[in-house]
Amino acid sequence: MSLKTAWQETCKFIKMMQKSEPHLLVYLFLTAMMTATVPFIPIYFSAQILDQLIAGQFHSAMQNVYWMIGISGVLGITSKALNQRFLKIQDCSENKISQRIVEKAYQLEYEELEKTETLDEMRKADQGCNGGGSTDSQLRDLLQFLTMLFSILYSLIFVGVLIMQILKSSQTRWMALASLFFLFALYALVILIGSILSAKAGELLQKMRRDNVHNNAMSNYIGNLGQSVTNGKDIRIFQMQKLIMHLFNKTVVSADFYLAWGTTNGKINGVITFLTQLASGMTYLVIGIIAMQGTIGIGEVMLYANAILRFTTSLVTLAASYNNIAYRYEYLNSYEAFIQRPNMSYEGTLPVEKRDDGEYHLTFDHVSYRYPGQSETALKDISFDLELKKHFAVVGRNGAGKTTFIKLMCRLAEPTEGRILLNGIDIRKYAFEEYVQIFSVVFQDFKLMEMPLGENLAASANVDDQKAMRVLEEVGLSARVAGMDKGLKTQLGKENGEGILLSGGEAQKAAIARALYKDAPVVILDEPTAALDPLAEAEIYENFNELVKDKTSIFISHRMSSCKFCDEIVVFDHGQIVQRGTHDQLAGQPGLYQELWEAQAQYYRHSHQMMEMIGSQV
Structure with missing residues (x-):
């Protein structure tokens, strides 16, 4: 130089x-x-x-x-x-x-x-x-x-x-x-x-x-693997110590x-x-x-x-x-x-109208989306109205476009073609911070932060304890929290100090409680019960219908049984909406939904027969 x-x-x-x-x-x-x-x-x-x-x-x-x-x-x-x-x-x-x-x-x-x-x-x-x-x-x-x-x-x-x-x-x-x-x-x-x-x-x-x-990034990752509490079980069961040390030395x-x-x-x-x-x-x-x-x-x-x-x-x-x-x-x-990289190209300035009645109308208008660097279109010409305060189920095979549909709705991606409207206005015209306030989302790969439970629920240092305990009660987690010495102030995880480790099902319930705490008019659950047992899953869905009765809700699930609780089912296949209707309508007509339903119903029938056989032998 x-x-x-x-x-x-x-x-x-x-x-x-x-x-x-x-x-x-x-x-x-x-x-x-x-x-x-x-x-x-x-x-x-x-x-x-x-x-x-x-x-x-x-x-x-x-x-x-x-x-x-x-x-x-x-x-x-x-x-x-x-x-x-x-x-x-x-x-x-x-x-x-x-x-x-x-x-x-x-x-x-x-x-x-x-x-x-x-x-x-x-x-x-x-x-x-x-x-x-x-x-x-x-x-x-x-x-x-x-x-x-x-x-x-x-x-x-x-x-x-x-x-x-x-x-x-x-x-x-x-x-x-x-x-x-x-x-x-x-x-x-x-x-x-x-x-x-x-x-x-x-x-x-x-x-x-x-x-x-790059070498530092790799060594830090490998070093953290060996020290991580959450990875400890897998490392011991599969005896990965030699592999980790080999990678670290390398x-x-x-x-x-x-x-x-x-x-x-x-x-x-x-x-x-x-x-x-x-x-x-x-x-x-x-x-x-x-x-x-x-x-x-x-x-x-x-x-x-x-x-x-x-x-x-x-x-x-x-x-x-x-x-x-x-x-x-x-x-x-x-x-x-x-x-100096450019900020969000779709940063808007309009505030979102604050409505006590929660009537926010979302419309997909001929929306298509292609991931950056990909030649294949993930979503193709989607036109869809989310009717107010109805409960929707979004189903389909893996890779059908369900999660992409949700990412576009939440402005985590921008349509390649078409537009999404909120109350008749292109969502790109709204201020991003304002727009996302209308959504409560539990993603499939949700993350709970290693901080106190209450702060996780409130997503803030200012926690309304009564509200937090109410949503924990609604998801069936209040008894677990009552048994914690510090209650809502209990630290989650052990990486940032002394804390507790929630089970997969407990963590998922806590994530749902966080979505309820936000009290947004649109609630989205992306595979919300994947880590729950069938009884806990049934309990969540039976209660959730009541909890979100005044809200617009969207469920993404591979379990067809969850669709019975919804007003309308939207079936995705290869990036397109191929079917819409109620469970009874779609289960009774030829199509992808009937195929998915029959496949799972057959499994449920087989499981039920096995349980009856075991019961008779006992």
């Missing part, structure tokens, strides 16, 4: 960070200047003290000792305070960046979030810390870069004073200057070689980090790019260290020769030698910091590119 590009990227980065920390630039310069100043105080005073002790000026030497302790103490404390403040800025910046990534993910269309490339971009932005692209690392290197600049400036001041002293000496001037010129030529060569090697090391490091982004311990980078980086650092030590030895030799010629005193040998050495090490560190800064912008640009 060229100096001009690096400067432009740095300015852009500083402006980005100043949005969360307006005084960042002030703290950056003050911290760098103070950190660079502190080491030069003892260097300067030590030279004075040594010369005064040699000259027998003990009183003056002690005064300089006091000055050195006092100034070093004040500047050291100030430097520590500034560095602590800057460290806080680094930590806060990383947290705020992570927060912005999460907020951005919520602003993307859900169908965009499902794409592999979107997830990769988000992972690269979010895992910048593991990949070497975090903002706190960049701030740290910027601070180090500025600190080295100030250190070089101070060193040059001392070198300038040394040259002036040499020029004042008429007898040894040219020999001293020649020695100094040789030393600077050696340093120039060391710095040039060191910069080239540092650039190579930085390039290899960033390549390793780029290769490591992704972490045995990764080739780790070994390749470590070997090459070790060689490069070894060469840089050798050259630096060589230059250090030559520094003391040249400064010693100049001192023997009477140009400078013994104490000044230490002063100028240390100043020149600090100049060299500062330049090498400066080059390494610059390489880190330049290469890290690749990751920071990935973050910025993710943040």
